[in-house]
Amino acid sequence: MSEDVAIIGIGMHPFGRHDDLSGRAQGAHALRAALQDAGVSWAEVDVAYGGSHDAGNADALCNDLGLTGLPFINVANGCATGGSAIASAVAAIRAGMAEVAVAVGFDKHPRGAFNPHPRDWGLPDWYGETGLMLTTQFFALKTRRYLHDHGISEDALVRVAERAYRNGALNPNAWRRRAMSSTEIAESAPVNLPLRQYMFCNPAEGGAALVLCRATAAKRWCEKPVLVKAAVVRTRHHGSFEVFSPALAAQQASAPTVTASRAAFEQAGVGPHDIDVIQIQDTDSGSEIIHLAENGFCEHGAQERLLRDGDTEISGRLPVNTDGGCLANGEPIGASGLRQVIEVCTQLRGEAGPRQVPGHPRLGYTHVYGAPGVSGVTILQR
Amino acid sequence: MSLPVLACPSLLRLDDGRPSLIGSRCADCGEVYFPSNASCTRCLGTRLEPHDLGSSGVLWSWTIQGFLPKPPYNGGETADSFRPYGVGYVEMACGIKVESRLTSADPALLRIGMPMSLTIVSYRLCENGERVSTFAFEPSVECVKESEHV
Numbered sequence: 006m007s008e009d010v011a012i013i014g015i016g017m018h019p020f021g022r023h024d025d026l027s028g029r030a031q032g033a034h035a036l037r038a039a040l041q042d043a044g045v046s047w048a049e050v051d052v053a054y055g056g057s058h059d060a061g062n063a064d065a066l067c068n069d070l071g072l073t074g075l076p077f078i079n080v081a082n083g084c085a086t087g088g089s090a091i092a093s094a095v096a097a098i099r100a101g102m103a104e105v106a107v108a109v110g111f112d113k114h115p116r117g118a119f120n121p122h123p124r125d126w127g128l129p130d131w132y133g134e135t136g137l138m139l140t141t142q143f144f145a146l147k148t149r150r151y152l153h154d155h156g157i158s159e160d161a162l163v164r165v166a167e168r169a170y171r172n173g174a175l176n177p178n179a180w181r182r183r184a185m186s187s188t189e190i191a192e193s194a195p196v197n198l199p200l201r202q203y204m205f206c207n208p209a210e211g212g213a214a215l216v217l218c219r220a221t222a223a224k225r226w227c228e229k230p231v232l233v234k235a236a237v238v239r240t241r242h243h244g245s246f247e248v249f250s251p252a253l254a255a256q257q258a259s260a261p262t263v264t265a266s267r268a269a270f271e272q273a274g275v276g277p278h279d280i281d282v283i284q285i286q287d288t289d290s291g292s293e294i295i296h297l298a299e300n301g302f303c304e305h306g307a308q309e310r311l312l313r314d315g316d317t318e319i320s321g322r323l324p325v326n327t328d329g330g331c332l333a334n335g336e337p338i339g340a341s342g343l344r345q346v347i348e349v350c351t352q353l354r355g356e357a358g359p360r361q362v363p364g365h366p367r368l369g370y371t372h373v374y375g376a377p378g379v380s381g382v383t384i385l386q387r
Numbered sequence: 388m389s390l391p392v393l394a395c396p397s398l399l400r401l402d403d404g405r406p407s408l409i410g411s412r413c414a415d416c417g418e419v420y421f422p423s424n425a426s427c428t429r430c431l432g433t434r435l436e437p438h439d440l441g442s443s444g445v446l447w448s449w450t451i452q453g454f455l456p457k458p459p460y461n462g463g464e465t466a467d468s469f470r471p472y473g474v475g476y477v478e479m480a481c482g483i484k485v486e487s488r489l490t491s492a493d494p495a496l497l498r499i500g501m502p503m504s505l506t507i508v509s510y511r512l513c514e515n516g517e518r519v520s521t522f523a524f525e526p527s528v529e530c531v532k533e534s535e536h537v
Contacts, residue, residue, distance in 0.1 A: 120457035131395035133459035145450035255482025
């Protein structure tokens with residue numbers, strides 16, 4: 006592999022609802038915090054990749070930070086926008102285009118489920134008009150079939166959510182910071198059965214930013230750089246079961262998560278058993294269960310036992326979504342994938358306070374998934 | 388029977404009063420698409436022909452849409468008048484799974500693997516009183532009888 010890349014600054018604006026703040030203001034807050042964390046000035050940044058879905062062009066951040074003339078690339082890759090921004094920033098540094106790069110994202114979504122327009126996704130109008138184009142339906146349909154194929158009970162869906170809110174309660178940046186009982190989750194409103202209200206994340210607001218540089222230069226700025234051992238984005242294949250699919254091919258193919266994950270492990274030269282802390286896309290409880298296996302952390306069908314045995318807890322063998330994940334943080338599309346990276350960096354730096362994974366974690370993993378079938382994976386090393 | 392006003396007229400045809408779904412099939416590799424597609428995402432070919440998917444299959448997965456979707460959904464209900472509807476994938480004889488509304492929204496009546504038949508349902512009442520319909524799948528008659536018997 007060419008030039009190693011390091012993350013030298015991380016910054017966030019807490020996720021949630023912030024009625025008095027624009028999405029861009031939350032992005033600027035996160036970016037200034039990341040620059041300050043790195044000790045890098047905006048004028049030193051050679052290239053920036055940023056995304057926002059509902060809060061304007063990310064490039065508008067230059068109006069806040071300063072018009073330095075840097076190349077600023079707007080990224081729009083659905084829920085995988087953050088994963089795409091960091092992969093692009095890493096590629097720019099590896100290619101020698103930049104010494105210092107920024108990946109930034111922010112968002113501010115209206116309340117309620119997303120309402121995509123079919124034509125934006127290459128689909129006919131009737132698909133939206135007749136009530137079939139909802140992300141929540143896709144997650145429910147994929148989850149129902151997965152539970153059926155692999156003998157997993159609906160209790161596993163409750164356990165994922167229970168752990169997410171328990172971890173969220175330990176995270177000052179999280180939106181949902183109240184632990185919930187299994188009964189409260191299991192009896193919450195049926196949104197798209199088998200998935201209920203508290204098994205789904207909500208579109209939200211927030212900002213997240215990273216400052217990256219060539220690894221050989223990292224110590225100049227940062228005492229605890231985190232190395233990016235892999236940053237990979239992959240899209241869907243013919244036959245993979247993805248959101249916004251009016252039909253599924255007769256022969257099913259692997260999800261883009263599987264190919265992104267394999268490529269990332271290969272690039273990093275490590276395997277799933279080497280990973281000490283994991284962030285995976287939990288748009289809903291079912292997604293986390295499916296993604297745990299698709300990313301190679303367990304066999305299909307083994308998830309329920311892992312959940313019951315506490316293996317995915319902060320103190321467990323496979324700590325998953327230690328900051329509460331999307332379920333407790335909500336999902337501001339532009340920022341969400343970067344939040345995962347920031348949480349892993351925080352864990353690898355040993356700065357996660359009450360939610361710190363014990364035993365000085367050395368390797369971390371992030372996975373973001375978005376419509377219409379995009380997965381972004383990073384592998385990070387202390 | 389003739390076809391009512393449809394949100395998706397190009398997807399359905401009537402044969403002796405029985406509706407069937409129309410998709411397309413790749414002339415090179417045989418892959419089937421619904422709705423019809425102009426190119427084959429499997430073999431990258433561009434020669435596709437109309438293909439009749441038939442009118443029956445088995446339920447492959449299902450959910451109940453529990454909240455009123457935002458536009459572009461145009462069913463016209465209000466939050467108060469909205470009634471949950473079933474949504475599922477139905478595996479057709481050729482293996483393709485078609486996403487569809489289901490005529491049942493009762494979790495007790497739906498199970499993976501049950502036989503399903505194509506039908507047409509009205510899902511929208513326009514302000515001028517016109518009804519608009521779309522395709523849907525219902526549990527097959529044999530299957531309904533069986534569950535009544537149980």
